[in-house]
Amino acid sequence: MKKKWKVQDWSMKWKAAIILLILGLLPIASISALFFYQSNNILQQQVIDTSYRNLNVASSNFEKIIQDIEDMSEYIIYSDEFYEFMTLSPGDVTQGEINGLDNSLQAFFTFHLSNKSYFNSVKIEGRNGLVINKGDIVLNSEEKWANESKKRQGSVLWTDPYHIESDYPVKQTEVISLFRVINNKHNAIEPIGEVRIRLKEEELFHQMMYEDPHADHEVFILRENGLILSHEDKDMVGEPFPDDTFVSIIQQSSDPAFQYILNDETYYIAADKVDDFYLVSMVKERFILNELSEIRKTTQNIIIATVILSLIAIVGFIFTILKPIIELTRETKRVESGDFSARVKVRSQDEIGLLGARFNKMVTQVQHLIETKYKLEIQNKESELRALQSHVNPHFLYNMLDMIRWSARLENAPETGKSIEDLSRIFRTSLSSGKIWVNLEEEIKNVKSYLELQKRRLGVALSFYIVTEVGIEKARVMKLILQPLVENSIKHGFIRRSSENRIYIRVYRSEANIIIDVFDNGKGMKYWRKTFSSTSANQQSGFALNNINDRIAHAFGKQYGLSLMDHPKKQGTWIRLQFPYTEDENVSE
Incomplete structure (x- = not known):
């Protein structure tokens, strides 16, 4: 039977040679024709992209300015000095003390006035009648914006552009202001003052621009109500945009760039939203057409460069792509045969x-997993066997403990019943049908039952506290990882039996990890370091701690396990248990 040659069965060398030869020859004929037909679209897209990049820079600068001013108002809310200034009673302090506080707060705004060219002035007025003015003193009324700010009850209000009049020097300035009611930081609904931060509109415009706009390129800020907030043409500032349809498209369009005809002139529009503002870029189409002729002059150079680059691509493809792939195929066959070197x-x-690199890492990890998987299974089985040293049938033991607990309740011995219930819970956790993983909530209940039993045995000589972050109860953990820690504290960590012996357990989530901190006020780190580093088989506590650490490290990696921390009070022990957060019930797989 005659063998059929299919393209998909060709060697990669032949495929690469044919494809790259075609790519080397076709550009000479195709690029010139395609370039002339699509040069207009290419230039349009280039101008739009450039305009949009510049717009993004302007948006970023504008957003930073807005955020800086809003952060300043946040600082005023939570600053102790500003809080004291707005709430103190003038009759309770001397005028000198008021002047000293005023001078300190004035210095804060002096810094911003000297470092931000667009910063015009600020006014802070407390409920006690004390006022701070820095920058231009405003003579005309701002009552309209003050009333609107009060309605917002502490939310930020950015005003439309408006003129302010100042007497020294006498001038009129176009400003955009932030008005905000300052609420008591201890009572969020109690107003204690108001802050007004005024920005120079003209300086704000120049501060946010990446470069001065071209004559055929306009950039401006538009509010949601269609009002022009900032524009290079100052006659347009504070005026509504003359085309309502244009404003509607800006507000509703999901496309950041589009084409629009305004006053018989075609524009390419790019827009970006920052909070409640729209930054708009408008480029005239005639600007693009004038630039088109310059691009066509470079066609010949592009064709020549294409031929050279095609030849370079053929050689580069063979040595940088084809050769490494062939080597990778050869090494993969070695792994298939069982050679992990x-x-x-x-x-x-x-x-x-x-x-x-990832192939090399994968081979190393596969070899490592083959070795460590069995180690982890053996250690988990050893832990299970130690818990199952008793030959009493678990179900019989559960039933007997349950019967004794109810008998204790019927005999009016609730404390004894509670102790039996705690003991039963510990047995159930230890003899949980071979399960390795339990919910964090179950593990916490188990260690709490253990501590309750110890507290009944030791009385006032032991106290404990367990604090768990809400929402992480379903996290999966290895069972019996907390009880050995508190058991070591009780048996070996405390110097003497006194009412001052305390154990504190804190459980919380930190990013993608679960952190369990166990604190005690016992003998400190010396015993724990000796125990934790012990590998002797006859030191049971050291074996238990190392076993917990090894089980977690084998399951999740060496970056997880037990850590000995420096106790914040320099007395006692702080040991930390860390492992990844997961609610997957198949984590053991």
Whole structure:
């Protein structure tokens, strides 16, 4: 039977040679034609992209300015000095003390006035009648914005542009202001004052611009109500945009760039939203058409460069892509045959190089997992066997403990019943049908039952506290990892039996990890370091701690397990248990 040659069965060398030859020859004929037909679209997109990048820079600058001013108002709310200034009673302090506090707060605004060219002035007025003015003193009324700010009950209000009049020097300035009611930081609904921060509109515009706009390129800020907040043409500032349809498209369009005809002139529009503002870029189409002729002059150079680059691409493809792939295929066959010493030589940091590096890492991890998987299973079985040393049938033991607990209640011995219930819970956790993983909530209940039993045995000589973050109860943990820690504290950590012996357990989530901190006020780190580092088989406590650490490290990695921390009070012990947060019931797989 005659063999059929299919393209997909060709060698990669042949495929690469044919494809790259085609790519080397076709650009000469295709790029010139395609370039002339699509040069207009290319330039349009280039101008739009450039305009949009500049707009993004302007948006970023504007957003930073807005955020800085809002952060300043937040600082005023939570600053103790500002709080004292707005709430103190003038009759309770001397004028000198008021002046000293005023001078300290004035220095804060002096810094911003000297470092921010767009910063015009600020006014802070407390409920006690004390006022701070820095910058231009405003003569005309701002009552309209003050009333609107009161309605917002502490939320930020950014005003429309408006003129302010000042007497020294006598001038009119176009400003955009932040008005905000300052509420008591101890009572969020109690107003104690008001802050007004005024920004110079003209300086704000120049501060946010990446570069001065071209004559055929406009950039301006638009409010949601269609009012122009800032524009290079100052006659347009504070006026509504003349085309309502344009404003509606800006507000509703999901496309950040579009084409629009305004006053018989075609514009390419790019818009970006910052909080309640829209930054708009408008480029005239005629500007793009004038630039088109310059691009066509470079066509010949592009064609020549294409031929050269095609030849370079053929050679580069063979040595940088094809050769490493062939080597990777050869080493993969070695792994298939069971040879885990196979490695790929990594020559670069590109995708092919990363593929080779990850192949090497994968082979190493597979070999490591083969070795550690069985170790982890053996250690878990050993822990289970130690818990199952008793030959009493678990179900019989549960039933007997349950019967004794109810008998104690019927005989009016609730404390005895509670102790039996705690003991029963510990047995159930230890003899849990071979399960390795339990919910964090179950593990906490188990250690609490253990501590309750110890407290009944020791009385006032022991106290304990357990604090758990809400919402992490379903996290999966290895069972019996907390009881050995508190058991070591009770048996070996405390110097003497006194009412001052305390154990504190704190459980919380930190990013993607669960942290369990166990504190005691016993003998301190000396015993724990000796115990934790002990590998002697006859030191049971050291074995238990190392076993917990090894089980977690084998399951999640060496960065997890037990850590000995420096106690914040320099007395006692602080040991930390760390493992990844997961609610997956199949984590053991």
